[in-house]
Amino acid sequence: MMKAILVLSLTITLISQGYSALTSVTDAEIKSLSETLYRLDSNRATDSQLVIDPQEEIPDSETSSQNDLASRPLFKYVNEGTLFSKPTYKALLNLLDNYKRVTGDAEDVPSLETQEQDTFLRETMLNTELGRELYNFLQSKGAYASQNEFIQDLKMMWFGLYTRSNGKLDSSGFEHIFVGEIKGGKVSGFHNWLQFYRNEKQGLLNYYSYSFDGPWTAYPDVLGMQFKWDGYFKQVGSAFIGSSPEFDLAVYTLCYITRPGRLCHLSLGGNPQAIQTYTWDNSSYGDGKKYIGSAYPATP
Numbered sequence: 001m002m003k004a005i006l007v008l009s010l011t012i013t014l015i016s017q018g019y020s021a022l023t024s025v026t027d028a029e030i031k032s033l034s035e036t037l038y039r040l041d042s043n044r045a046t047d048s049q050l051v052i053d054p055q056e057e058i059p060d061s062e063t064s065s066q067n068d069l070a071s072r073p074l075f076k077y078v079n080e081g082t083l084f085s086k087p088t089y090k091a092l093l094n095l096l097d098n099y100k101r102v103t104g105d106a107e108d109v110p111s112l113e114t115q116e117q118d119t120f121l122r123e124t125m126l127n128t129e130l131g132r133e134l135y136n137f138l139q140s141k142g143a144y145a146s147q148n149e150f151i152q153d154l155k156m157m158w159f160g161l162y163t164r165s166n167g168k169l170d171s172s173g174f175e176h177i178f179v180g181e182i183k184g185g186k187v188s189g190f191h192n193w194l195q196f197y198r199n200e201k202q203g204l205l206n207y208y209s210y211s212f213d214g215p216w217t218a219y220p221d222v223l224g225m226q227f228k229w230d231g232y233f234k235q236v237g238s239a240f241i242g243s244s245p246e247f248d249l250a251v252y253t254l255c256y257i258t259r260p261g262r263l264c265h266l267s268l269g270g271n272p273q274a275i276q277t278y279t280w281d282n283s284s285y286g287d288g289k290k291y292i293g294s295a296y297p298a299t300p
Contacts, residue, residue: 022143025258027265033137034266037251038220040130043086043244045219049079050242054223056209063211063226063235074207074225075197088128089194091120092178092245096195099175103183104165107175117159117174121151124246134250143257154253156285157292163282173280173292177252180229187227187234191296192248193241196225204230211236212299215271220247222273224299238297251275252295260290263298274298 053076056069083089094116100107125131126147135150144150161169164183175181180190190196199205205227212224219242227234240248255264255275264275278293285291 022138022141022258023260025141030254030258030264031267033133033254034251034268035270036133037130037247037254038268040128040133041220041244041247042130043088043128044247045078045083045242047218049082050075050219051077052223052241054210054213057213058209058211058226060211066226066228066233067208068206068228069209070207073200074227075200078197086244087123088120088245091116091123092192092194093198095120095174096179096198099179100170101180101182103170103181103188104168106168106170107161107172109161117155120245121154121158124249125151125154128244128246130244130246130250134254137254138257153286153289157253157256157289158249160285160291162280162291173294176294177292177296178248182229182232185232187229187232187237189294189296190229190234190237191239191294193239193243194245196227196237196239199229212238214273214297216269218269219243220268222297222299224297236299238299240297252277252292256292256295 158174164171176189178192208226214222220240224238277295279290280293
């Protein structure tokens with residue numbers, strides 16, 4: 001009985017401290033879990049479902065040159081019928097048209113969008129083995145006492161609104177990372193391959209080149225890309241390519257909670273990959289928890 005009381009007391013203490021206690025998670029534990037998440041990504045694209053055409057690679061010194069070196073789109077073929085019928089893909093695609101991309105324009109969140117957020121979190125984190133694996137790990141570390149607490153916290157962390165310009169509630173971690181924003185005449189965020197594909201197909205995005213290609217021979221891969229989004233330039237937009245929505249959300253969440261505001265070192269298929277995370281420090285929710293500011297695959 002005494003042992004049970006001590007465990008319960010420890011759990012309550014960890015939860016009351018927000019995520020600070022999770023920084024004690026070791027690099028080895030993060031690498032082990034990331035390998036498991038990589039293996040469990042059963043909804044990732046296969047080589048027969050996704051074909052890309054990266055074309056010209058440029059050195060880091062030329063990423064700001066804005067030279068369009070790609071005569072063809074990045075995405076050569078995507079099997080929409082197979083991939084987009086998966087519940088997690090459908091849930092993500094339903095969210096991508098909900099946002100005003102220019103910072104300074106306040107976001108509206110009608111009830112339908114709130115329902116779409118709930119569906120996305122439920123499908124990715126509760127209805128996949130990958131999402132449940134992440135929850136089980138965080139729960140074992142005392143971060144959450146229940147799945148409901150986990151989902152509600154992710155909803156605030158990812159979809160809670162804050163201001164990037166003029167004091168208006170114009171941004172969220174989800175919008176910045178998965179959708180992309182325009183700030184100061186440049187593309188800000190935009191680290192999701194489905195959003196890239198969707199906009200390229202619609203003629204709103206012009207792919208220029210790439211400056212980094214990860215070592216993987218199958219999906220998910222990582223690319224660091226140069227492109228223009230409806231006339232606005234992105235010098236290096238890195239993203240997982242071919243990963244499922246649940247993989248992206250799980251990996252970024254893991255790194256944000258355990259390595260907030262710094263590099264998070266993963267192992268994916270035996271290969272190293274780092275995620276850079278940023279906290280949003282100008283406002284908070286709950287008991288002082290920070291909204292996610294950004295997260296993306298680091299490119300050397």
